[in-house]
Amino acid sequence: MSDPVAALEAALTRIEQTERSLQAWAFIDADGAREQACRVHAAAPLRGLILGVKDIFDVAGQPTQCGIPQATSTPAAQDAAAVAALRAAGAVVLGKTHTTAYAWLDPAPTANPYDATRTPGGSSAGSAAAVAAGHCQIALGSQTAGSTLRPASFCGVVGFKPTFGRIATGGMHPLSHSLDHVGIFARRVHDAIAAARALDATIVVPPEAPALRVLVSDLEGDEALEPSSREALARAVEGLRAAGCRVESQRLPDAVTRGGELLQTVAAYESVQRNGAHWHALGDALPPRLAELLAEGESTPRTRYEDALLLREQLRPNITALFAQADLLLAPCAPGEAPERSTTGDARYVRPWTFFGLPAIALPCGRGAHGLPVGVQLIAPAGADGALLAAALRLEAATG
Amino acid sequence: MSDPVAALEAALTRIEQTERSLQAWAFIDADGAREQACRVHAAAPLRGLILGVKDIFDVAGQPTQCGIPQATSTPAAQDAAAVAALRAAGAVVLGKTHTTAYAWLDPAPTANPYDATRTPGGSSAGSAAAVAAGHCQIALGSQTAGSTLRPASFCGVVGFKPTFGRIATGGMHPLSHSLDHVGIFARRVHDAIAAARALDATIVVPPEAPALRVLVSDLEGDEALEPSSREALARAVEGLRAAGCRVESQRLPDAVTRGGELLQTVAAYESVQRNGAHWHALGDALPPRLAELLAEGESTPRTRYEDALLLREQLRPNITALFAQADLLLAPCAPGEAPERSTTGDARYVRPWTFFGLPAIALPCGRGAHGLPVGVQLIAPAGADGALLAAALRLEAATG
Numbered sequence: 001m002s003d004p005v006a007a008l009e010a011a012l013t014r015i016e017q018t019e020r021s022l023q024a025w026a027f028i029d030a031d032g033a034r035e036q037a038c039r040v041h042a043a044a045p046l047r048g049l050i051l052g053v054k055d056i057f058d059v060a061g062q063p064t065q066c067g068i069p070q071a072t073s074t075p076a077a078q079d080a081a082a083v084a085a086l087r088a089a090g091a092v093v094l095g096k097t098h099t100t101a102y103a104w105l106d107p108a109p110t111a112n113p114y115d116a117t118r119t120p121g122g123s124s125a126g127s128a129a130a131v132a133a134g135h136c137q138i139a140l141g142s143q144t145a146g147s148t149l150r151p152a153s154f155c156g157v158v159g160f161k162p163t164f165g166r167i168a169t170g171g172m173h174p175l176s177h178s179l180d181h182v183g184i185f186a187r188r189v190h191d192a193i194a195a196a197r198a199l200d201a202t203i204v205v206p207p208e209a210p211a212l213r214v215l216v217s218d219l220e221g222d223e224a225l226e227p228s229s230r231e232a233l234a235r236a237v238e239g240l241r242a243a244g245c246r247v248e249s250q251r252l253p254d255a256v257t258r259g260g261e262l263l264q265t266v267a268a269y270e271s272v273q274r275n276g277a278h279w280h281a282l283g284d285a286l287p288p289r290l291a292e293l294l295a296e297g298e299s300t301p302r303t304r305y306e307d308a309l310l311l312r313e314q315l316r317p318n319i320t321a322l323f324a325q326a327d328l329l330l331a332p333c334a335p336g337e338a339p340e341r342s343t344t345g346d347a348r349y350v351r352p353w354t355f356f357g358l359p360a361i362a363l364p365c366g367r368g369a370h371g372l373p374v375g376v377q378l379i380a381p382a383g384a385d386g387a388l389l390a391a392a393l394r395l396e397a398a399t400g
Numbered sequence: 401m402s403d404p405v406a407a408l409e410a411a412l413t414r415i416e417q418t419e420r421s422l423q424a425w426a427f428i429d430a431d432g433a434r435e436q437a438c439r440v441h442a443a444a445p446l447r448g449l450i451l452g453v454k455d456i457f458d459v460a461g462q463p464t465q466c467g468i469p470q471a472t473s474t475p476a477a478q479d480a481a482a483v484a485a486l487r488a489a490g491a492v493v494l495g496k497t498h499t500t501a502y503a504w505l506d507p508a509p510t511a512n513p514y515d516a517t518r519t520p521g522g523s524s525a526g527s528a529a530a531v532a533a534g535h536c537q538i539a540l541g542s543q544t545a546g547s548t549l550r551p552a553s554f555c556g557v558v559g560f561k562p563t564f565g566r567i568a569t570g571g572m573h574p575l576s577h578s579l580d581h582v583g584i585f586a587r588r589v590h591d592a593i594a595a596a597r598a599l600d601a602t603i604v605v606p607p608e609a610p611a612l613r614v615l616v617s618d619l620e621g622d623e624a625l626e627p628s629s630r631e632a633l634a635r636a637v638e639g640l641r642a643a644g645c646r647v648e649s650q651r652l653p654d655a656v657t658r659g660g661e662l663l664q665t666v667a668a669y670e671s672v673q674r675n676g677a678h679w680h681a682l683g684d685a686l687p688p689r690l691a692e693l694l695a696e697g698e699s700t701p702r703t704r705y706e707d708a709l710l711l712r713e714q715l716r717p718n719i720t721a722l723f724a725q726a727d728l729l730l731a732p733c734a735p736g737e738a739p740e741r742s743t744t745g746d747a748r749y750v751r752p753w754t755f756f757g758l759p760a761i762a763l764p765c766g767r768g769a770h771g772l773p774v775g776v777q778l779i780a781p782a783g784a785d786g787a788l789l790a791a792a793l794r795l796e797a798a799t800g
């Protein structure tokens with residue numbers, strides 16, 4: 001366990017060296033962090049971990065800008081629930097990381113740490129990039145569509161989204177209340193586990209998992225999937241088999257893809273119900289993808305939204321049934337390596353699991369043809385966060 | 401939809417007639433309720449429903465006593481989250497219903513509405529009895545072990561416990577944070593659905609369920625189960641079959657019983673961590689079952705608690721696998737009719753589903769040999785609250 005003061009100074013040095021090109025941070029409070037670092041208890045479980053916070057969460061004394069420079073930005077009075085829990089467990093809160101505007105699709109100013117012409121993904125762009133670049137060891141993000149696992153894959157870090165509802169979202173600016181999840185970024189699964197347990201101590205990780213049955217998504221004929229992600233999946237399958245898991249390939253039911261599509265209706269309707277008036281008030285500061293979401297949400301009839309919620313209930317048994325055959329699913333995180341910065345990348349492989357609220361974790365699994373990292377994701381049944389993290393430890397050890 | 405003013409006056413009349421023997425209420429604010437009743441919007445979804453609130457939830461302006469008459473009991477400053485949501489949806493908040501002390505096992509002063517020598521169950525004793533006696537149409541309860549479904553069964557009303565974490569517990573006095581669920585009581589499934597949707601609008605109820613596969617718990621040789629509950633189960637099976645469901649009987653895995661046992665360790669440890677100092681301060685006012693819980697929690701080593709959490713993770717796949725064969729489970733709520741008032745009854749059939757956080761609903765299903773109501777419960781996979789409520793509507797229609 002490293003010394004918090006030393007860890008912070010090392011982080012600040014790396015930030016000084018690379019932040020100008022990376023643009024991971026919206027706000028840094030180095031002095032405040034130094035004060036905290038001196039006071040971390042010797043036995044604190046997150047001692048020595050520097051924390052970046054996606055700029056949709058409140059941090060006491062820091063502005064919350066949600067990815068849009070605000071004319072007035074009063075500092076938040078108190079920490080969001082997740083920030084308070086991590087701080088209480090000994091993490092040093094360094095500052096706020098860049099997010100796409102309101103955690104939707106307009107690219108953040110952040111670059112991919114492996115190639116400045118590529119996106120770090122979104123919406124938790126700064127959190128993923130900051131962890132990848134060693135600016136901090138852990139970071140908070142969120143996921144309403146693909147906002148944690150996709151940037152984790154593009155930046156070569158671990159990205160964990162617990163079961164829907166498991167981590168309190170208080171003090172996190174809501175996008176879509178039935179889809180918003182708190183997300184965690186880390187370099188290593190071990191740190192993601194420590195952070196997850198600080199957020200919810202009832203997440204426990206079985207030390208010795210039995211022989212796991214893993215179902216890998218058969219994407220034969222899927223034209224969106226690039227060779228780099230196919231190779232990452234193959235490496236993961238090989239690693240899991242080497243670790244004693246039984247891996248079988250199967251085409252997933254249509255409910256998976258359908259869930260990913262329906263997410264769009266729910267996100268558009270709920271986000272505009274909640275944020276519509278405010279987004280209108282942004283006027284010229286409203287970025288184009290958010291403007292599209294606003295238009296889509298406003299033209300979505302309530303009945304279509306309710307139909308999507310209904311279909312979620314009707315499709316759910318098809319998803320639940322998958323976990324009778326397998327303890328975990330293995331799937332790609334993204335079509336391939338990070339694309340150019342005009343986009344935050346394609347979230348199609350992540351959206352279904354967000355829609356159904358299942359816990360999922362992205363793990364780096366090698367590099368693609370352009371030398372950029374490529375991740376894979378493991379998915380578990382609702383509530384099985386601990387078993388998922390245990391499997392992630394095994395996959396991490398096997399693919400190293 | 402009945403007129404709120406008329407519904408309230410009818411409720412107050414029934415209270416006047418029966419409250420002296422029933423003892424369902426810890427606090428009634430008739431004048432405050434009258435003021436609300438006049439102001440309910442004509443289109444409010446809960447218009448005409450009078451609400452009783454278990455006295456572990458805050459209601460603005462009313463004391464929260466948690467089942468122990470407090471020397472000082474300052475009125476709460478604001479409504480608990482669930483109370484605020486139901487009030488906003490048009491329910492008229494009439495007052496606070498009796499709970500066992502801190503929602504544990506010491507009997508509340510409430511009688512069973514069908515037989516004053518019998519328990520209404522617990523811990524949500526007053527909520528179940530008040531709904532059964534027509535003192536209110538809906539009531540809030542909670543469930544940490546068996547505190548909603550068991551009293552619902554004993555009082556012949558509907559008792560619904562949504563998926564763990566789905567309904568916000570803010571402003572509800574915590575007993576055991578990884579087990580506490582908000583519960584809903586109603587006379588009819590229709591009202592339970594309306595209340596559930598007011599608490600979480602993303603709970604949607606599929607209008608036409610496909611041919612449901614129901615697994616009924618095979619309790620051959622279970623000596624705790626009395627004939628009255630066996631007959632209620634048989635009636636439910638018959639009703640479900642008549643409604644077009646496929647019902648199969650199967651012995652449930654040991655993980656079910658084991659989960660129910662492990663719940664005790666988690667409840668004891670967490671509740672004492674949270675409430676221990678306060679319970680000590682109660683001195684002579686600490687009732688005996690709560691004193692036992694305090695002693696048990698204080699003598700539970702942290703490692704035993706963590707082992708129980710770990711076992712929850714390890715057992716969960718056995719529970720999840722059940723829902724590959726079936727959409728729903730059918731099980732007893734209690735061994736039989738309500739026992740005498742020295743106890744709140746046996747929660748063994750309810751505890752496992754609380755432990756694993758699955759949504760469950762109790763429905764009245766006939767009477768036992770003593771003429772008291774007996775319920776059955778339906779259980780669904782995590783998140784499938786809407787599908788569960790749809791099935792409950794069908795079972796209610798079939799068993800009438």
